[in-house]
Amino acid sequence: MVEGAASGWREARRQSARDAIVDAAWELVRADGLAALSIRDLAKRAGITTPTIYAYFDSKHAIYDAMFGRAAAEFADRMTEPYGSENPRDVLVAGVERFVEFCTTDPARYQLLFQRPIPGFSPSSESFAPAVRALDASRQRLAVNRIVDPRHLDMWTALTTGLVDQQISNDPGGTRWSSLTEEVVDMFLTYCQTSQLAPRVPGPSKGERGGRDRQG
Amino acid sequence: MVEGAASGWREARRQSARDAIVDAAWELVRADGLAALSIRDLAKRAGITTPTIYAYFDSKHAIYDAMFGRAAAEFADRMTEPYGSENPRDVLVAGVERFVEFCTTDPARYQLLFQRPIPGFSPSSESFAPAVRALDASRQRLAVNRIVDPRHLDMWTALTTGLVDQQISNDPGGTRWSSLTEEVVDMFLTYCQTSQLAPRVPGPSKGERGGRDRQG
């Protein structure tokens, strides 16, 4: 940030104007859904006009990118806040509870972060960076529970996103699936511990598929 | 269908014209995504003009509803085809494998059936009926595995949709999550069997939430 310090306060004012636009964008999106965001409505909500929007953002996708960047930062901040326990299992449970709460309290944010609902939009690597940090922290919480098998990590993401997805899709505002967090975590831990103590050898399956290969 | 028999062949021709439009709609949606469907493109693809579309459907939502109805029928047909095994566990595994394959081979169909991606659209009860039949069959496959606790049923939907969601979102066309099906089923069965033999009593949690209530 050496050259940034030269015209720092100019850049700061520009940045705060950008932030105000992103604020308004999130308000609109929370109310009407991600796809319903329009530049006109956004300008109206922000108290400016549409050309002014384009003074700060090159395109609508650039706005989505800034929204993504803020959401990713919030996600990383929330997930890396200190956990009050030393017990690895309890930290894991608390992490999922935070994750579920983070997602369910703002479904639009969840959609933008973890699904791909905007045709043609992909977040820039800068906007994506904080999300990587958070996902790495999640990997570490699993590691202190001695879970490092890549297949188990994939199972973990399936379990947690499944809870979130069902909660948002089928019981918005309720706790029907989020209240299952503790049970799911214990199920998962029990399975991983036993399967690593005595690696499971699949018996002859009568299913419709052939045997599967166990990747490293 | 008594009064339908009177003008049966007229209705049949009308129905086949409707089917052709729905065919074209699914082709477009598979290629460009659910939200990208437009009446103009649809008419062009179907070899007719836009007013002709409105001779068969009252609105765009009515088209989505017909698309939903077909998808639900396909879903029910596929999921209720006979399973080649008598083993309850193997039937359960095969069911998930079918479910995952059904969803991943046509993500747009999955989205329309199981998520709510069209603002303002809800399927009519007639279109939804076949889906109910399929979900009930799923409930029965769990019941023969002695799984009837409502909480376990909810866990089950979270597990299966989690696998599908991760597979579609993060490895489209691959098998990174779908190949975990058998392990996930066994993890779930093991957990349910032990938890019903000896109901789990949660110890003092050091997590961030208070105790949870175990609903019936």
Added chain:
DNA sequence: GTCTATAGCTGGATAGAC
């Protein structure tokens, strides 16, 4: 940087001839 005004396009849906 901010505005007024508008270009240029695409969308759903319809009027009216045939």
Added chain:
DNA sequence: GTCTATCCAGCTATAGAC
């Protein structure tokens, strides 16, 4: 039922004055 032609609304984005 099917067409041509069109209405009207909404959208992103820009030109040009200030």
